[in-house]
Amino acid sequence: MSELRFEGVTVRYGRALTAVDGVDLTVPSGQVVGLVGESGSGKSTLARAAVGLAEPADGQILLDGVPLHHRPGARRPLQMVFQDPYSSLDPRMTISDSIAEAMPRGPRADRRDEVVRLLELVGLDADRISAYPGALSGGQRQRVAIARALAGKPEVLIADEITSALDVSIQGTVLNLVRTLQRELRLSMLFISHNLAVVRYVSDIVAVMYLGRIVEVGPAHDVLGNPQHPYTKELLAAAPRRGSTSLPPPDEALVADAEPADPHHPPAGCRFHPRCPIGPLIRTDREHCLTLDPTAEADHRLHRAACHHAAGALRAVGPSPLMELKEDSQ
Ligand SMILES: Nc1ncnc2c1ncn2[C@@H]1O[C@H](COP(=O)(O)OP(=O)(O)O)[C@@H](O)[C@H]1O
Numbered sequence: 001m002s003e004l005r006f007e008g009v010t011v012r013y014g015r016a017l018t019a020v021d022g023v024d025l026t027v028p029s030g031q032v033v034g035l036v037g038e039s040g041s042g043k044s045t046l047a048r049a050a051v052g053l054a055e056p057a058d059g060q061i062l063l064d065g066v067p068l069h070h071r072p073g074a075r076r077p078l079q080m081v082f083q084d085p086y087s088s089l090d091p092r093m094t095i096s097d098s099i100a101e102a103m104p105r106g107p108r109a110d111r112r113d114e115v116v117r118l119l120e121l122v123g124l125d126a127d128r129i130s131a132y133p134g135a136l137s138g139g140q141r142q143r144v145a146i147a148r149a150l151a152g153k154p155e156v157l158i159a160d161e162i163t164s165a166l167d168v169s170i171q172g173t174v175l176n177l178v179r180t181l182q183r184e185l186r187l188s189m190l191f192i193s194h195n196l197a198v199v200r201y202v203s204d205i206v207a208v209m210y211l212g213r214i215v216e217v218g219p220a221h222d223v224l225g226n227p228q229h230p231y232t233k234e235l236l237a238a239a240p241r242r243g244s245t246s247l248p249p250p251d252e253a254l255v256a257d258a259e260p261a262d263p264h265h266p267p268a269g270c271r272f273h274p275r276c277p278i279g280p281l282i283r284t285d286r287e288h289c290l291t292l293d294p295t296a297e298a299d300h301r302l303h304r305a306a307c308h309h310a311a312g313a314l315r316a317v318g319p320s321p322l323m324e325l326k327e328d329s330q
């Protein structure tokens with residue numbers, strides 16, 4: 001088990017685009033952090049930085065307190081499972097070879113035994129061992145991708161939209177598998193999805209990302225049960241709930257149609273203000289949101305929201321023991 005920590009991580013593509021902007025986030029040892037946010041908010045870029053596929057322009061990423069870039073040449077004990085099981089497996093390699101390739105070196109016979117063990121672990125019959133990915137369904141391929149990630153004996157697993165490309169009918173079984181494996185192997189996990197319902201199902205901690213920033217973070221129960229940031233509320237309202245057909249309140253409907261955020265030109269002040277149902281477009285007394293940039297503090301044990309008006313909302317419903325009130329600066 002290991003703790004993965006992002007400290008002030010910024011990742012840019014070229015000069016014009018800051019995809020991840022000063023992110024602080026901790027994945028505590030043996031826990032699942034669900035990272036949710038709309039497409040383009042920077043979730044995958046953050047994951048790619050952790051596994052070394054993107055270079056941070058600023059900040060650092062630490063494993064058990066040791067910066068990853070201070071482990072030159074060492075195998076990163078982080079593995080990632082990607083969204084598309086069709087492109088993440090080499091079509092010319094058997095399943096056995098794909099999984100064995102990701103293992104640390106060892107005697108051939110041991111490797112074969114380990115492949116069989118891993119296939120069983122992810123719920124695939126050992127007789128698929130010499131099959132090629134083309135013979136498998138999307139769900140089966142994703143199981144192979146998970147087995148391949150586990151073959152690297154990771155301490156931290158990063159799952160990026162791993163059910164998004166699958167049929168709805170098999171998403172649940174893959175999610176159950178991931179949750180069971182995470183508990184049995186006591187993995188630390190960063191679980192990324194644009195779908196709040198999926199994140200809700202697996203996470204101990206939930207972090208909400210918007211335009212390259214974490215805008216709300218805290219224990220899953222608190223963030224989802226008592227969301228503070230208007231963007232989190234918007235995500236929750238959009239997530240399917242049984243029996244719910246209600247329309248958003250008129251104020252929210254007014255801004256919900258606003259243009260999607262453009263990461264090349266993030267708004268000044270609070271980045272969410274052009275879409276905010278409790279912000280300056282609706283309430284004339286909230287002009288400070290146009291210029292003052294709210295930040296959330298990074299302590300994942302506390303429930304925090306990067307909103308000038310979250311503290312007031314917290315006060316209205318009464319703090320839980322996990323919440324420390326941040327004084328409303330205005
Ligand atoms: N390889 C890349 N080159 C240039 N821009 C990229 C690249 N990958 C992602 N981006 C841009 O970075 C922003 C964040 O993307 P991404 O991290 O994929 O977000 P998410 O995973 O939340 O959908 C988006 O504006 C996206 O267009």
Ligand SMILES: [Mg+2]
Nearest residue numbers: 043044045161
């Ligand atoms: Mg993504």
